[in-house]
Amino acid sequence: MRVFETPRPVPGKLAPVLAGAAVIALALPVFVVADWPLEAWALAAVLWLVGQALSALLARLRLGLGNLAASGVVGIGMSFRTIAIGVVLVAVAVSDARVGIAAALLYAAAYTLELTVSLVSYFGAPAR
Numbered sequence: 001m002r003v004f005e006t007p008r009p010v011p012g013k014l015a016p017v018l019a020g021a022a023v024i025a026l027a028l029p030v031f032v033v034a035d036w037p038l039e040a041w042a043l044a045a046v047l048w049l050v051g052q053a054l055s056a057l058l059a060r061l062r063l064g065l066g067n068l069a070a071s072g073v074v075g076i077g078m079s080f081r082t083i084a085i086g087v088v089l090v091a092v093a094v095s096d097a098r099v100g101i102a103a104a105l106l107y108a109a110a111y112t113l114e115l116t117v118s119l120v121s122y123f124g125a126p127a128r
Contacts, residue, residue, distance in 0.1 A: 006127040006128075007127065007128045008122055008123070008125045008127055009125055009128060010122075011121035011122045011125060012121070013118075015117055015121060016113075016114040016115070016117040016118040016121070017052060017114060019113045019114055019116075019117040020048065020110040020111060020113055020114035020117075021048070021052075021110070022113075023106070023110040024041075024044060024045050024048050024106065024110050027041060027044075027106050027109075028041055031102075036098075037096075037098055037099045037102060039096075039099050039103075040098070040099045040100070040101075040102035040103040040106065041102075041103070041106065043088075043089075043092060043099065043103040044102075044103040044104075044106035044107045044110070047085050047088060047089070047103070047107055048107060048110055050085075051085055054077065054080075054081045055078070055081065057077075058073070058074045058078060085107065089104045089107065
């Protein structure tokens with residue numbers, strides 16, 4: 001498929017982050033009404049903010065062939081972000097399954113929407 005071979009400009013990060021943040025924000029009333037553990041909502045929200053902060057920090061590094069070390073740091077940093085959040089969610093799920101699973105599902109929903117908006121904005125952009 002040629003759609004994957006066509007270079008496009010890197011999309012902005014604001015819309016995907018706002019979409020994921022909206023999922024977190026809109027989930028609070030759902031958690032309250034459904035009597036789900038608010039600790040789960042708070043955990044997912046904190047992990048979301050920490051993940052976004054780390055992503056913003058890594059985005060400040062210049063990427064490309066001239067900066068292979070920075071590119072490696074970004075790759076390892078983004079992997080660390082995912083692994084660290086997963087470890088926290090698994091640890092919480094082991095100690096309190098109700099909180100851990102609810103937090104993991106909320107975080108996964110926010111991350112999935114962020115990824116979806118990123119992909120739509122990337123593949124929806126005109127080719128260079």
